[in-house]
Amino acid sequence: MSDATNIGSKAEKRIAVLFLAPALLLLIIFRLIPLGWGFGMSFTDANNAGTARWVGADNYLRAVNDPTFQDSVANTVILLATMPMMVMLPMLLAILIHQGVPGGKFFRAVYFLPAVLSSVIVGAIFNVVLRYDGSLNEFLAVFGFDAVDWLGSSSTALGALIAVQLWSTFGMSVLIFMAGLTTVPEDIIEAARIDGARFWQRLWFIVIPSLRPIIEFVAVVTTVGLLTNMFGLVYVLTGGGPGTATTLPEFLIWLEQGKLNRPGYAAALSMFLFVMMAGVAYAQIRIMKRNAEV
Amino acid sequence: MSNLTLKNLKKSYGAVEVIKGVDLAITPGEFVVFVGPSGCGKSTLLRMIAGLEVVTSGTIEIADRDVTQLEPYDRGIAMVFQSYALYPHMTVAENMGFALRLAGHAKPERRKAVEEAARILQIGHLLDRKPAQLSGGQRQRVAIGRSIVRQPDVFLFDEPLSNLDAELRVQTRIEIARLHQTLDTTMIYVTHDQTEAMTLADRIVVLRGGIIEQVGAPTDLYDDPDNAFVAGFIGSPAMNFLPCVAASANEVTVAGLTIALPQLQTQLRQGESMKMGIRPEHLNGTNGPSVAMKIDVVEQLGATAFVHGMLGGDLPLLVEARAMRPKAGDMINVPFDPQHVFLFDANGDRIR
Ligand SMILES: Nc1ncnc2c1ncn2[C@@H]1O[C@H](COP(=O)(O)OP(=O)(O)O)[C@@H](O)[C@H]1O
Ligand SMILES: [Mg+2]
Numbered sequence: 001m002s003d004a005t006n007i008g009s010k011a012e013k014r015i016a017v018l019f020l021a022p023a024l025l026l027l028i029i030f031r032l033i034p035l036g037w038g039f040g041m042s043f044t045d046a047n048n049a050g051t052a053r054w055v056g057a058d059n060y061l062r063a064v065n066d067p068t069f070q071d072s073v074a075n076t077v078i079l080l081a082t083m084p085m086m087v088m089l090p091m092l093l094a095i096l097i098h099q100g101v102p103g104g105k106f107f108r109a110v111y112f113l114p115a116v117l118s119s120v121i122v123g124a125i126f127n128v129v130l131r132y133d134g135s136l137n138e139f140l141a142v143f144g145f146d147a148v149d150w151l152g153s154s155s156t157a158l159g160a161l162i163a164v165q166l167w168s169t170f171g172m173s174v175l176i177f178m179a180g181l182t183t184v185p186e187d188i189i190e191a192a193r194i195d196g197a198r199f200w201q202r203l204w205f206i207v208i209p210s211l212r213p214i215i216e217f218v219a220v221v222t223t224v225g226l227l228t229n230m231f232g233l234v235y236v237l238t239g240g241g242p243g244t245a246t247t248l249p250e251f252l253i254w255l256e257q258g259k260l261n262r263p264g265y266a267a268a269l270s271m272f273l274f275v276m277m278a279g280v281a282y283a284q285i286r287i288m289k290r291n292a293e294v
Numbered sequence: 295m296s297n298l299t300l301k302n303l304k305k306s307y308g309a310v311e312v313i314k315g316v317d318l319a320i321t322p323g324e325f326v327v328f329v330g331p332s333g334c335g336k337s338t339l340l341r342m343i344a345g346l347e348v349v350t351s352g353t354i355e356i357a358d359r360d361v362t363q364l365e366p367y368d369r370g371i372a373m374v375f376q377s378y379a380l381y382p383h384m385t386v387a388e389n390m391g392f393a394l395r396l397a398g399h400a401k402p403e404r405r406k407a408v409e410e411a412a413r414i415l416q417i418g419h420l421l422d423r424k425p426a427q428l429s430g431g432q433r434q435r436v437a438i439g440r441s442i443v444r445q446p447d448v449f450l451f452d453e454p455l456s457n458l459d460a461e462l463r464v465q466t467r468i469e470i471a472r473l474h475q476t477l478d479t480t481m482i483y484v485t486h487d488q489t490e491a492m493t494l495a496d497r498i499v500v501l502r503g504g505i506i507e508q509v510g511a512p513t514d515l516y517d518d519p520d521n522a523f524v525a526g527f528i529g530s531p532a533m534n535f536l537p538c539v540a541a542s543a544n545e546v547t548v549a550g551l552t553i554a555l556p557q558l559q560t561q562l563r564q565g566e567s568m569k570m571g572i573r574p575e576h577l578n579g580t581n582g583p584s585v586a587m588k589i590d591v592v593e594q595l596g597a598t599a600f601v602h603g604m605l606g607g608d609l610p611l612l613v614e615a616r617a618m619r620p621k622a623g624d625m626i627n628v629p630f631d632p633q634h635v636f637l638f639d640a641n642g643d644r645i646r
Contacts, residue, residue: 187379190346195393195444196367205392209383 035274042267052264059268069269071244072252075158076276079226079248082162086222087215090170094177095203108178112171119229122168123236127151130160130237154245157238161246164233169225173218180214181207220284227277249273297322297480298343298448303352305338305504312338314504315352320482320497325474327483329491329527330501336484339501340450343482344373357447367396372441373450376457378433380425386412386436387421393444411442414476415469431462438473451483455490467493488528492516500524522642525571531600533636534577534611538570546570546637549605553583553632560645562637568645569638574600574614576634584629587611589622601626 008016042059046052063069093111097104114122129135130150137147150160184207192206208215231250234240240247240255249269257266298320305313312335320326328336341347343354345366353362361369372393380389388395390411391404399407412418415435425433434454441449454470455463471494474481485491491498492512500507500515500523508520512528519525525533538548540562545554548570562568587603601613601620613628620626637645 185377185379187375187377188381190366191373191375191379191440192381192392193346194344194366194371194373195440196396197392201396205396206381209381212383 038267038270041264042271044264046264047261059265063268068244068247069252072247072249075248078158083222086166087219090173091177094174094181098178098181111174114168115171119232120236123233126164126237151238152242154242157242157245161233161237165230176218177214180211184210216287223280297357299355301353304350305342305347306350312504316506320480322480323478325481325494325496326499327485327491327495328499328501329485329488332486334501335504336501337452340452340484344371344450345369370447371450372444372446374437374441374454376453378437380433380436382425385422385424389436390440390443407443411439415439430458434458434466449479449481453485489530500527520644522569522638525636529573531574531612533571533573536570536609538568540564540566549585549609551583551585555632555635557633571636571638572630572634574612577613577628577630578615579629579631582629582631584627587626587628589620589624589626592620592622
């Protein structure tokens, strides 16, 4: 690390600072200052009328005892628990495509397509697919299954939402894994073949360990996506319901801040989300640092 | 009995045929070297034997079993790659024991086999390191160790020394020879370096453009090449080739000098154009016919010197001079023994 900072003359370093300054400035104005501001606001009963009173840690205490917030955290935990699947599935697909399945390029393109659609469009599509008289139920009826209100029943709504999120993001992960797979040397796979490794053993003992940095990267990106990019889907598909079945912290913050006119309380919830995110970011930095050392 | 038999083996990539019908029988314990210029198909042939390349036609038998369609791991072979191909996330011991682990051997048994191989290769102190913490030579040993542990019927080496520096290359070459003596297992070794081929092989297979040019013991290829390609490829520095014309049934004229070749069994047709080959080390006789050469460049090695010069102004000739200290610009007489002269026809085939 210290080597890297010693490269270049003083003049070059000044230029580097010059180029980095705007980004830093934007970061301070649009990220750090609002963060501090929100932190301050989380100790007030601010509302959108503009009055604010200091209430100490009241908002935090309320949040901890707020069943809706508790549910949203529980939902987040469920969401995060699906993360391994959201990493493994694209990895396996990428490996199969890389193996040279006929039409692999076609699959790759098809998988990637959803990744370029906005969550509102994805939501609109799946509204049609998943609603009670939607195409999924029509399809299942062919096999004699009863219709299920996928988005309207609390037992399936979160699962449906997770499935849609998976559908709309895994193409990107497939692409990242495909890129990673091209860096796995062919000769060590051949050596493993000679050593007696069958297809699945080659995956398990050689390919997957070689992909470890990629797996960690995709895991971080997926986690960040789950924590911050679900809003659009929730908004379009379920509105957080039924009840609190699909209410996520992000959505709740938006509700509290806008709809329920409690920016102070929303700010306190944001602080919780921020701490969660900071934990992920910390893990991410640790992982990337360790990979850089290998 | 034969340990490995190739029958009319062919391989095409699309419309391009790169192995054009190879027949070869290798006896148990033999050290066979495939040698030839880059791109002649040595690696492809080796990889076909290993089962890493699909065979287009022909058969491969190992230990009297047709393995043409078998997976690599069912063929009883082990391979050492040019790039070593060590598993980067495993320690040396794990690398070496991987095949046994896959075969379901218990850990203590694996450890014993690994330690035994490590002892032979003197890498016992490296067993707990990762490949990234090893030097090139050490990685090479580990790669060889990994192949030993499996106790294969046939060892395959694909240019295993080409990533080592010159000194290490010579050392490792000797060690591979020693290993062959110790293990007494069939080894097939691919190289483009004729010195490696000469020093290691029981038998050399010279390949060019996907076909075998000649098979034989190193000294056979050196003393009695079948064609100009083999004659030029085997031996270092390479053989001199000079255009010549038949002067009678057993005499040729080269650079104005007519020499008798009593060893010829063939009757030459007078006036036929041919190529004459003679090795640089055979151009330092003391009597016999001689040609006069003007020296261009001298590569002085002390014990010997490689003298580059011109015959009659336009025929380049390389002479290995042992007992003299020639200088550039000098004219010297180069006597030679006609016994060492090879004749080749217009196609490059040997005239015996
Ligand atoms: N995968 C491949 N696809 C097409 N041509 C190939 C492939 N592998 C090797 N070749 C061709 O086959 C020939 C022999 O290659 P190779 O066996 O690697 O030669 P060598 O090892 O003797 O240098 C070369 O002309 C090479 O271009
Ligand atoms: Mg090769």
